Amino acid sequence: MLPEKLRELGPACYDCHLQDPLELTFKKDHLEKGLEMIGKKDPSRQELRILACAQCHITYSVPKDKDNQVAGDVTMPWRNGQWGDISIEGIIDVLLTDEFRLEWVQEITGFKMPFIRHPEFELFSRGSVHFKAGVACADCHMPFTRSGSYKISDHDVTSPLKADLRACAQCHTQSKEWLTDQIFHTQDRTTSLILRAGYGTATCARLFETLHQAQAKGAAVDNAVYSKAKDFYMQAFLRIVFINAENSVGFHNAAEAGRVLGDAVAFAGKSESLLRQLLAGVGMDPGLEVALDLGETLNNRGEAKLNFRPEQEFTDPFGIQDKLLSEHAKGL
Ligand code: HEC
Ligand code: HEC
Ligand code: HEC
Ligand code: HEC
Numbered sequence: 001m002l003p004e005k006l007r008e009l010g011p012a013c014y015d016c017h018l019q020d021p022l023e024l025t026f027k028k029d030h031l032e033k034g035l036e037m038i039g040k041k042d043p044s045r046q047e048l049r050i051l052a053c054a055q056c057h058i059t060y061s062v063p064k065d066k067d068n069q070v071a072g073d074v075t076m077p078w079r080n081g082q083w084g085d086i087s088i089e090g091i092i093d094v095l096l097t098d099e100f101r102l103e104w105v106q107e108i109t110g111f112k113m114p115f116i117r118h119p120e121f122e123l124f125s126r127g128s129v130h131f132k133a134g135v136a137c138a139d140c141h142m143p144f145t146r147s148g149s150y151k152i153s154d155h156d157v158t159s160p161l162k163a164d165l166r167a168c169a170q171c172h173t174q175s176k177e178w179l180t181d182q183i184f185h186t187q188d189r190t191t192s193l194i195l196r197a198g199y200g201t202a203t204c205a206r207l208f209e210t211l212h213q214a215q216a217k218g219a220a221v222d223n224a225v226y227s228k229a230k231d232f233y234m235q236a237f238l239r240i241v242f243i244n245a246e247n248s249v250g251f252h253n254a255a256e257a258g259r260v261l262g263d264a265v266a267f268a269g270k271s272e273s274l275l276r277q278l279l280a281g282v283g284m285d286p287g288l289e290v291a292l293d294l295g296e297t298l299n300n301r302g303e304a305k306l307n308f309r310p311e312q313e314f315t316d317p318f319g320i321q322d323k324l325l326s327e328h329a330k331g332l
Contacts, residue, residue: 050136056118061074072100092234111230123257124252124253127253128252128255142155190249190257192317200265201237208230225274233267233271235264239260239261298332
């Protein structure tokens with residue numbers, strides 16, 4: 001039925017199709033429950049071309065009990081959302097309210113953390129230009145293609161860049177160069193902000209580590225200031241994870257990605273200033289630049305002893321990050 005080279009797709013046919021006729025559908029229980037949370041009923045055919053992908057390309061929690069054992073079915077943090085409006089603010093609120101969503105412990109800070117996983121659907125559907133224009137995931141990732149005399153959907157689901165941007169040409173008359181530039185410009189801007197938010201958040205993590213060490217030796221800190229600093233840290237951290245775990249590097253919704261990362265930078269800055277205030281209160285001065293010692297976390301990882309590889313580092317396309325943080329402070 002499908003040409004041989006298109007039969008390599010990871011998901012099974014029946015993840016997305018009814019058996020007979022091969023109509024588009026979605027099968028996952030968790031998505032049904034998620035759609036109930038956001039008040040979505042009777043999706044149109046074009047919406048099914050989004051929801052077939054949203055079976056997997058969404059964030060979810062794996063509920064954990066007190067001993068960190070799996071304790072229930074996967075569930076989405078969508079209860080504050082609506083179709084077309086699942087915000088990061090709403091997601092974070094749910095993640096930090098439901099204790100069972102804290103799935104792992106961050107080594108440096110010792111904080112219990114929730115996960116955010118590949119939220120392509122959430123970012124894309126929150127008012128992106130394409131979502132508003134009624135464009136579906138399949139329009140860009142499964143463009144129509146010819147097989148003999150048949151017109152079929154390309155089942156080699158991949159980056160439109162790898163597919164020669166044929167998908168875009170279904171609607172856009174601009175040149176391939178122009179379209180490629182649009183994608184890369186958006187991704188460059190997003191990358192620059194990811195670095196700003198990431199290094200800002202990492203700085204706070206190191207300051208928490210230092211503060212916790214002082215507390216372990218008996219230093220007393222103001223609880224109200226501490227919990228504000230922690231809340232701002234979590235707000236920054238979860239925003240950066242949201243955009244980093246989303247796989248389009250901003251393209252699916254450039255304006256929203258910029259907004260979320262800008263807020264992450266603001267929360268991290270606020271957290272850092274509160275942490276410096278707390279450290280000053282116990283007679284400690286972290287100095288002009290906080291040593292991140294990234295080598296400590298990036299080198300010698302796991303059984304394979306993986307190391308940082310400079311050729312894989314994403315540097316700031318605009319050079320701003322280099323002005324804010326020295327190589328010495330990075331500690332690579
Ligand atoms: C990730 C979801 C997904 C998976 C998995 C998938 N398809 Fe599809 N398929 C689609 C979408 C989207 C369309 C376009 C349907 C539409 O717009 O109504 C489609 C359309 C089709 C069509 C109609 C003709 C066409 O291409 O538009 C056939 C036939 C088909 N798929 C066969 C298969 C077979 C066989 C498999 C397993 C090898 C499979 N599909 C796996 C998403 C999927
Ligand atoms: C059953 C789960 C599932 C469904 C349904 C699904 N995906 Fe995926 N998708 C994955 C997983 C898992 C990966 C990562 C696979 C890998 O790394 O090899 C992936 C990878 C991708 C990639 C990157 C592929 C590459 O070349 O590296 C794209 C693009 C993508 N999916 C888009 C879509 C779109 C669009 C749809 C709906 C038409 C869809 N996916 C439906 C699970 C799914
Ligand atoms: C307007 C076109 C368009 C729409 C609509 C769209 N995408 Fe994308 N998507 C892109 C582009 C462009 C990229 C960036 C590709 C790259 O960097 O190689 C991308 C990247 C991705 C990636 C990462 C691919 C990789 O190679 O790493 C995944 C996964 C993905 N999209 C899934 C989705 C899902 C799921 C939806 C719907 C919720 C969706 N996309 C809607 C154009 C689109
Ligand atoms: C199904 C039709 C469709 C497809 C496929 C499509 N687009 Fe679009 N795109 C639109 C529409 C509609 C708009 C809204 C603006 C307009 O009317 O031109 C738009 C707007 C844009 C914009 C301007 C965004 C902004 O913020 O104002 C860019 C850039 C863009 N598309 C790039 C792409 C790229 C790259 C692809 C392929 C990966 C793609 N589009 C695929 C229909 C499409």
